[in-house]
Amino acid sequence: MDEGFLSNVNWDNMLEATWETVYMSSIAIVFTFILGIALGLLLFLTSRNQLWSNPVINWITAAFVNIFRSIPFIILIILLIPFTVAILNTMLGPQAALPALIIGAAPFYARLVEIGLREVDKGVIEAARSMGSNQFQIVFKVLLPESMPALISGITVTSIALVGYTAMAGVIGAGGLGDLAYRDGFQRNNADVTLVATVITLVIVFIFQGIGDLLTRKLDKR
Amino acid sequence: MIRINDVSKVFKTKAASINAVQNVDLNIEQGEIFGIIGYSGAGKSTLIRLLNLLEVPSNGSIKIADYDMMALRGKELRKARQEISMIFQHFNLLWSRTVRQNIAYPLEIAGVPSAKRKARVDELIQLVGLEGRGDAYPSQLSGGQKQRVGIARALANNPKVLLCDEATSALDPKTTSQILDLLYDINQKLGLTIVLITHEMHVIHKICGRVAVMEDGKVVEQGAVLDVFRNPSEEITRAFVKQITENDESLEVIEDQLDDANGTVVKLTFIGERTEKPFVSELIRDVDIDVNILQGNIARTKDGSYGTLFISLEGSEDKVKAALAFLENHEVQAEVITHG
Numbered sequence: 001m002d003e004g005f006l007s008n009v010n011w012d013n014m015l016e017a018t019w020e021t022v023y024m025s026s027i028a029i030v031f032t033f034i035l036g037i038a039l040g041l042l043l044f045l046t047s048r049n050q051l052w053s054n055p056v057i058n059w060i061t062a063a064f065v066n067i068f069r070s071i072p073f074i075i076l077i078i079l080l081i082p083f084t085v086a087i088l089n090t091m092l093g094p095q096a097a098l099p100a101l102i103i104g105a106a107p108f109y110a111r112l113v114e115i116g117l118r119e120v121d122k123g124v125i126e127a128a129r130s131m132g133s134n135q136f137q138i139v140f141k142v143l144l145p146e147s148m149p150a151l152i153s154g155i156t157v158t159s160i161a162l163v164g165y166t167a168m169a170g171v172i173g174a175g176g177l178g179d180l181a182y183r184d185g186f187q188r189n190n191a192d193v194t195l196v197a198t199v200i201t202l203v204i205v206f207i208f209q210g211i212g213d214l215l216t217r218k219l220d221k222r
Numbered sequence: 223m224i225r226i227n228d229v230s231k232v233f234k235t236k237a238a239s240i241n242a243v244q245n246v247d248l249n250i251e252q253g254e255i256f257g258i259i260g261y262s263g264a265g266k267s268t269l270i271r272l273l274n275l276l277e278v279p280s281n282g283s284i285k286i287a288d289y290d291m292m293a294l295r296g297k298e299l300r301k302a303r304q305e306i307s308m309i310f311q312h313f314n315l316l317w318s319r320t321v322r323q324n325i326a327y328p329l330e331i332a333g334v335p336s337a338k339r340k341a342r343v344d345e346l347i348q349l350v351g352l353e354g355r356g357d358a359y360p361s362q363l364s365g366g367q368k369q370r371v372g373i374a375r376a377l378a379n380n381p382k383v384l385l386c387d388e389a390t391s392a393l394d395p396k397t398t399s400q401i402l403d404l405l406y407d408i409n410q411k412l413g414l415t416i417v418l419i420t421h422e423m424h425v426i427h428k429i430c431g432r433v434a435v436m437e438d439g440k441v442v443e444q445g446a447v448l449d450v451f452r453n454p455s456e457e458i459t460r461a462f463v464k465q466i467t468e469n470d471e472s473l474e475v476i477e478d479q480l481d482d483a484n485g486t487v488v489k490l491t492f493i494g495e496r497t498e499k500p501f502v503s504e505l506i507r508d509v510d511i512d513v514n515i516l517q518g519n520i521a522r523t524k525d526g527s528y529g530t531l532f533i534s535l536e537g538s539e540d541k542v543k544a545a546l547a548f549l550e551n552h553e554v555q556a557e558v559i560t561h562g
Contacts, residue, residue: 127314130274130307130385131328131375132300141330145318221359222317 008190017180018200020094024166024176025204028101029159035106036158037151039065040113041139051135065107073104073165077172094176097169101162109158116150117143149220156212160205167201177201223415224250224273224383229282231268242268244439246282250432255409255416257426257447259462260436266419269436270385273417274306275299287382304332307376311388313368315360321347321371322356328378346374350404366397373404377412384408386418390425398422402429423465424521427451427528435459451493466521466528467491476532479516480560485536488546491555492520492527501552502533509545512536532559
């Protein structure tokens with residue numbers, strides 16, 4: 001084997017691993033965004049003095065969120081294996097990591113969504129009610145648009161955590177940069193592979209952060 | 223137009239129950255501007271929210287136009303609310319929407335098709351004087367402009383009633399005046415019934431025809447603005463009248479001058495007096511007395527003059543008597559403060 005710098009890097013493998021990481025992260029971000037907003041809305045709307053004020057549903061939702069937020073991700077992946085097999089019929093490849101990624105990240109994001117919704121001025125909701133808005137309109141024309149910058153900066157933070165989670169998805173054979181850095185880099189003592197995988201991961205994180213910051217700035221008209 | 227009958231609102235907390243509004247009766251006629259004045263905590267904010275059921279009354283009945291408000295539920299209530307608009311102290315605009323989009327909001331709620339919506343928004347922008355600001359976001363507007371957006375938004379669905387919740391309390395005096403003028407214009411032009419609440423007397427005397435005074439959740443006095451101000455029967459009403467007829471500053475200044483004044487110092491109070499005639503010069507001419515104006519604070523409005531004027535009458539006792547008689551004949555409230 002060549003002893004030159006980066007000589008141990010198999011660029012085909014590196015490219016494939018990069019693709020797997022981007023694939024897993026992107027799909028997980030989209031579903032986390034949707035599921036997180038749904039959970040966050042439920043948390044917010046069922047809390048005291050809100051539109052659907054309901055202590056029982058609020059308690060159940062909060063319990064669900066807190067439990068899944070507390071389980072370490074590496075354990076969550078393993079716990080969810082039967083669930084993944086049931087819905088995807090496979091335990092292999094990057095998509096097998098998706099259920100665990102989404103279920104791990106959405107509760108965390110739901111709390112950020114809840115905080116964002118609480119920031120919406122109560123007076124604006126009152127004004128919307130005074131104009132004869134129904135609850136659907138208050139949610140989709142007032143609450144979500146008014147909290148959008150907070151929702152976007154929240155999903156940015158979450159997406160970076162998700163990139164970190166994908167590194168652990170190698171445990172169940174999902175591939176990705178983390179898996180490559182561990183097996184090809186650490187276990188075979190190829191420091192350059194680890195280095196390249198780390199740099200690419202950082203670049204992905206910076207791109208996500210950049211897109212998130214740009215969107216937040218564009219949307220924030222306050 | 224609005225019939226409020228024996229309406230009360232009790233807020234129950236774990237510790238206690240608070241009677242925010244108690245047994246209020248009000249009749250507000252079509253096309254009038256009705257003011258409700260009270261200090262903060264008097265229950266006026268709660269009362270105005272009972273009208274469009276943002277707060278549900280504990281008991282009593284509320285009829286607005288043809289709606290028996292408390293019988294309305296869900297869709298019917300939302301429909302009625304489109305005819306009972308509201309503007310707010312802090313404007314409550316959607317900051318994520320432009321001026322145009324904010325004004326279009328109630329039209330979207332009412333299901334107006336987009337082409338008609340655009341035409342209506344243009345009309346409203348012109349009505350409230352916001353030409354050229356349609357694509358600005360609320361954060362780029364001044365307080366007065368924000369309230370204009372609030373007013374345009376409230377008028378979008380051609381309401382029958384406009385509720386104003388301290389609509390000028392966050393604005394400076396000049397802007398307050400402009401917004402009140404706009405509300406008055408709209409009332410005249412569209413025949414809209416306006417109910418406003420405020421803690422500022424000048425808001426009442428500038429545009430309201432009738433007023434109700436609130437204290438501790440109850441309406442303690444009501445009637446035509448001029449009548450209530452001329453003959454206030456409650457202590458609180460007198461305090462409000464003082465807000466416009468005198469200010470603490472003028473009293474302090476006059477106290478210094480009292481020591482130096484030679485003649486008889488008289489305090490003239492104007493509450494909606496028709497002082498078109500130059501009565502001071504007439505007084506000097508008719509009675510042949512020297513009049514020294516010490517201090518004055520007079521505002522003229524559509525219903526006459528409001529304020530106080532301190533004058534010193536210098537001359538013989540007979541002349542002073544004659545001067546006081548002259549003032550009485552001219553229906554000016556005169557009060558002798560010191561004799562020279």
